[in-house]
Amino acid sequence: MGRAFSARLGANENAFGPSPQAIAAMQAAASDAWMYGDPENHDLRQALALHHGCSPDHIIVGEGIDGLLGYIVRLIIGAGDRVVTSAGAYPTFNYHVTGFGGEIVTVPYTSDYEDPERLIAKARQTGAKLIYIANPDNPMGTWHDANTIGRMVDAVPDGTLLLLDEAYIDLAPDGTAPRIDPEDPRVLRFRTFSKAHGLAGARVGYAIGNSAIISAFDRVRNHFGMSKIGQAGALAALNDQAWLAHIRNEVASARDRIVQIAAQNGLSSVPSATNFVAIDCGQDGDFARKVLAGLVQQGVFVRMPFVSPQDRCVRISAGRPSDLELFEQALPLTLDQAKTLWSGSTGAR
Amino acid sequence: MGRAFSARLGANENAFGPSPQAIAAMQAAASDAWMYGDPENHDLRQALALHHGCSPDHIIVGEGIDGLLGYIVRLIIGAGDRVVTSAGAYPTFNYHVTGFGGEIVTVPYTSDYEDPERLIAKARQTGAKLIYIANPDNPMGTWHDANTIGRMVDAVPDGTLLLLDEAYIDLAPDGTAPRIDPEDPRVLRFRTFSKAHGLAGARVGYAIGNSAIISAFDRVRNHFGMSKIGQAGALAALNDQAWLAHIRNEVASARDRIVQIAAQNGLSSVPSATNFVAIDCGQDGDFARKVLAGLVQQGVFVRMPFVSPQDRCVRISAGRPSDLELFEQALPLTLDQAKTLWSGSTGAR
Numbered sequence: 001m002g003r004a005f006s007a008r009l010g011a012n013e014n015a016f017g018p019s020p021q022a023i024a025a026m027q028a029a030a031s032d033a034w035m036y037g038d039p040e041n042h043d044l045r046q047a048l049a050l051h052h053g054c055s056p057d058h059i060i061v062g063e064g065i066d067g068l069l070g071y072i073v074r075l076i077i078g079a080g081d082r083v084v085t086s087a088g089a090y091p092t093f094n095y096h097v098t099g100f101g102g103e104i105v106t107v108p109y110t111s112d113y114e115d116p117e118r119l120i121a122k123a124r125q126t127g128a129k130l131i132y133i134a135n136p137d138n139p140m141g142t143w144h145d146a147n148t149i150g151r152m153v154d155a156v157p158d159g160t161l162l163l164l165d166e167a168y169i170d171l172a173p174d175g176t177a178p179r180i181d182p183e184d185p186r187v188l189r190f191r192t193f194s195k196a197h198g199l200a201g202a203r204v205g206y207a208i209g210n211s212a213i214i215s216a217f218d219r220v221r222n223h224f225g226m227s228k229i230g231q232a233g234a235l236a237a238l239n240d241q242a243w244l245a246h247i248r249n250e251v252a253s254a255r256d257r258i259v260q261i262a263a264q265n266g267l268s269s270v271p272s273a274t275n276f277v278a279i280d281c282g283q284d285g286d287f288a289r290k291v292l293a294g295l296v297q298q299g300v301f302v303r304m305p306f307v308s309p310q311d312r313c314v315r316i317s318a319g320r321p322s323d324l325e326l327f328e329q330a331l332p333l334t335l336d337q338a339k340t341l342w343s344g345s346t347g348a349r
Numbered sequence: 350m351g352r353a354f355s356a357r358l359g360a361n362e363n364a365f366g367p368s369p370q371a372i373a374a375m376q377a378a379a380s381d382a383w384m385y386g387d388p389e390n391h392d393l394r395q396a397l398a399l400h401h402g403c404s405p406d407h408i409i410v411g412e413g414i415d416g417l418l419g420y421i422v423r424l425i426i427g428a429g430d431r432v433v434t435s436a437g438a439y440p441t442f443n444y445h446v447t448g449f450g451g452e453i454v455t456v457p458y459t460s461d462y463e464d465p466e467r468l469i470a471k472a473r474q475t476g477a478k479l480i481y482i483a484n485p486d487n488p489m490g491t492w493h494d495a496n497t498i499g500r501m502v503d504a505v506p507d508g509t510l511l512l513l514d515e516a517y518i519d520l521a522p523d524g525t526a527p528r529i530d531p532e533d534p535r536v537l538r539f540r541t542f543s544k545a546h547g548l549a550g551a552r553v554g555y556a557i558g559n560s561a562i563i564s565a566f567d568r569v570r571n572h573f574g575m576s577k578i579g580q581a582g583a584l585a586a587l588n589d590q591a592w593l594a595h596i597r598n599e600v601a602s603a604r605d606r607i608v609q610i611a612a613q614n615g616l617s618s619v620p621s622a623t624n625f626v627a628i629d630c631g632q633d634g635d636f637a638r639k640v641l642a643g644l645v646q647q648g649v650f651v652r653m654p655f656v657s658p659q660d661r662c663v664r665i666s667a668g669r670p671s672d673l674e675l676f677e678q679a680l681p682l683t684l685d686q687a688k689t690l691w692s693g694s695t696g697a698r
Contacts, residue, residue, distance in 0.1 A: 030375035033550040201382040201577030228550030
């Protein structure tokens with residue numbers, strides 16, 4: 001529409017920003033940007049290993065989780081290989097699978113939760129080489145506790161690798177991340193600095209897993225793909241756990257506020273362990289799409305799930321109070337208009 | 350060896366640094382790093398299109414030339430497809446070709462120059478899908494004029510795509526870059542902000558070419574792969590052509606200085622249109638490897654060509670006067686030691 005959005009609440013960015021120490025580190029690194037970043041990401045991997053209680057050999061750093069998902073799909077999936085995911089889960093993962101000739105097999109969400117048992121059963125049934133699950137989930141925000149994910153790992157069939165996308169784990173309640181032996185060859189965990197650490201624009205993700213799987217990335221990755229500035233920012237962000245605690249508080253408050261705004265409008269919200277909340281618009285996907293279009297029209301950028309029945313929701317990122325105020329102002333009118341349009345297009349109800 | 354190098358003269362980085370405007374733009378963008386970079390690289394592509402007199406549809410931005418080479422190889426090369434390059438040319442390109450199952454076919458350099466006629470003839474003979482040439486060349490620094498490259502483009506066989514790596518073109522004499530219709534489907538040009546623009550650590554490269562080829566990148570690329578900070582730095586660097594002129598002068602002086610240091614030691618240099626100079630150590634590869642090892646031992650990081658007879662040279666980046674002073678100090682002793690070791694290992698000569 002030729003103008004900037006008034007409120008960016010669609011990409012689950014962390015509007016509370018990165019640690020001031022991370023900003024300072026990136027600003028200092030900008031002056032050194034004439035040098036290539038370390039292709040081995042040595043310092044960051046050392047720090048991550050210390051943080052996670054594993055060895056740097058268990059960690060690969062890459063251009064966001066997106067980049068790392070592309071690499072692991074390339075390493076494992078060939079034409080016709082099956083990959084199991086939830087219908088309506090992360091489309092970028094599916095893009096990589098399709099791009100390397102894999103065949104996506106889906107199972108539905110169960111009551112707005114990804115369903116570990118169904119995913120495992122489908123993988124077993126189809127001989128899938130990969131299973132994808134995000135915990136906490138995107139786009140719904142729901143999550144399983146550590147024990148449930150631990151049981152899922154234990155049930156991974158022989159010949160299958162579980163990709164556990166933990167992009168939002170830093171924002172989830174304690175007890176959400178399972179304890180997993182980093183050498184366990186059944187699961188590869190993905191983490192990012194884009195969400196809780198507020199560094200989406202710096203492109204730093206990493207995976208933790210079996211050292212043989214981790215070293216295989218070196219056969220396909222863009223070795224000089226990491227920005228020196230991003231490396232510096234991620235390292236500083238990791239070292240500022242106090243800022244992370246601050247972000248957790250801010251995000252929790254923002255989630256509560258979104259739930260409250262929904263309730264003011266007679267809508268319920270899906271429980272969330274992320275920096276977004278899926279608001280149940282109370283009708284079908286057509287109605288929610290009209291709500292989304294109305295919000296966008298008013299300059300409030302939000303997104304929504306793609307697949308029914310989750311597409312009855314719109315997904316609101318946990319923005320700053322000023323962002324959520326714009327959302328609060330926009331929602332009632334949007335809902336009124338959507339109801340008019342929706343009943344108009346489908347007849348009286 | 351557990352210590353930093355005293356002089357980084359091995360990676361052809363631009364030690365004169367990026368434009369101060371680029372540094373300022375990156376420092377400002379660091380505060381906004383909580384936002385994803387624009388996945389379409391809209392502003393940078395607009396500016397590049399203006400700069401090159403083409404449309405943004407002719408430009409794809411990616412994670413350095415390395416990343417873009419990986420994407421184009423993935424798009425075009427399958428198992429057993431042939432790819433022609435010069436023996437001893439860019440190993441990262443070969444890595445991508447091998448990684449996607451392609452078969453590398455090489456032709457030798459001719460007098461330290463990549464040989465357009467031989468490359469074309471070999472492509473014709475083998476039915477190669479890709480030809481790679483760097484102009485100016487790395488690791489030798491030599492170059493062909495625009496007319497020679499233009500004739501090469503005209504000779505590209507049907508069914509073959511020429512990858513013209515112009516990473517160092519901004520440092521070459523006027524008249525090195527050919528005028529090519531951006532819609533010409535026979536050639537894809539690669540440029541980078543890593544060399545003359547001094548932004549190696551920010552990871553920004555781009556390709557210019559036929560709009561159908563360019564749009565194909567969207568089927569495989571990491572859409573959110575670009576750092577917001579890198580985008581900002583590249584845009585500011587492009588807009589500071591005065592700084593680029595300053596860098597050209599600095600690099601030219603540094604090249605002259607390297608040639609002079611070589612001459613002081615009785616060595617000749619290969620002509621260069623890049624920010625490095627290949628010094629002919631005057632003997633074989635074994636000898637040059639001893640020279641390289643001796644320089645590294647003294648804290649001067651340099652590299653060298655891999656393939657005979659080009660491996661008689663060591664490659665020295667066009668560093669700052671202080672870097673080259675360290676090189677100047679290290680070279681005589683290194684040469685003495687190498688001569689001792691070399692004659693010792695191969696008998697009297």
